[in-house]
Amino acid sequence: MGNQKKYPWNGIILILLGTALLIHQTGLINIRFFQIIWIALALWGFIITIRGFATNSNGKIFWGTVLFLSGISFIIHSFDLIEMPHRIFLPAVFIIFGFAFLMMFVNNIREFSSFLLSIIFFVIGGLLILAEIGYLNRWDVVYYIKNYWPVILIILGAGLILKRRQKQLDS
Numbered sequence: 001m002g003n004q005k006k007y008p009w010n011g012i013i014l015i016l017l018g019t020a021l022l023i024h025q026t027g028l029i030n031i032r033f034f035q036i037i038w039i040a041l042a043l044w045g046f047i048i049t050i051r052g053f054a055t056n057s058n059g060k061i062f063w064g065t066v067l068f069l070s071g072i073s074f075i076i077h078s079f080d081l082i083e084m085p086h087r088i089f090l091p092a093v094f095i096i097f098g099f100a101f102l103m104m105f106v107n108n109i110r111e112f113s114s115f116l117l118s119i120i121f122f123v124i125g126g127l128l129i130l131a132e133i134g135y136l137n138r139w140d141v142v143y144y145i146k147n148y149w150p151v152i153l154i155i156l157g158a159g160l161i162l163k164r165r166q167k168q169l170d171s
Contacts, residue, residue, distance in 0.1 A: 010044075013040055013043055013044055013047075016040070016043070017036060017037075017040045020036045020039075021036060024036070032078065035075070035078045035079060038071045038074040038075045038078055039071065039075060040071075041067055041070065041071035041074070042067070042068050042070075042071025042072050042075060043071075044067060044071075045063075045064045045065065045066065045067025045068030045069070045070070045071055046064070046068045047064070048060050048063065048064030048067060048068075049061055049064030049065050049068055049103065050064075051064070052064050052107070053107055056107065056108075058104045058107060058108070058111075058114075061100075061103050061104050061107050062100045062101070062103070062104055063100075065096075065099055065100040065103045066096055066097065066100045069096040069099055069100070070096060073092055073096070085132075087132050088129065088132055090128060091125045091126075091128035091129040091132060092125070093125075094121045094122075094124045094125030094128060095121070095122065095125035095126075095129075097121045097125075098117075098118045098119075098120075098121030098122040098125060099118070100118075101114045101115070101117040101118035101121060102114070102115070102118035105118060110163075110166075112159055112162065112163055113156060113159045113160060113163065116155055116156060116159045117156070120152050120155070124145060127141050127144075127145070128141060
């Protein structure tokens with residue numbers, strides 16, 4: 001591991017960002033500044049995620065995935081690739097966090113609490129999206145989330161207890 005080659009990814013991203021901005025300034029391509037920022041953010045998040053998997057760092061995996069998917073979401077919105085109304089932003093945040101927890105679970109299958117959190121975030125995000133596009137009543141969804149969010153704590157607590165019991169059985 002000592003002779004592993006490390007690349008200065010942050011420097012590479014800055015060079016790519018500067019090159020894209022310079023090309024824009026010269027008029028060769030017409031791209032807005034925020035479109036470049038979102039592309040750089042997505043690349044940076046991807047690199048952080050890969051580094052997290054390489055070093056087995058759940059924090060890097062989580063935040064790298066959040067940055068990557070947020071960048072992709074804003075790229076889709078800023079380039080008008082898919083019609084995304086602004087009201088989808090909050091549900092998208094829940095979905096992004098669901099994927100981030102799922103990536104932590106993929107990194108370490110024994111972290112069942114990460115899997116539970118991913119399912120919870122996916123369900124909440126999915127319900128909010130269904131409410132925003134008109135399949136569910138928005139106020140019903142808000143009511144159930146507002147009143148029944150403590151169920152999440154119960155599920156997480158049960159997951160922690162099961163995780164501890166599994167560790168005791170393994171040793």
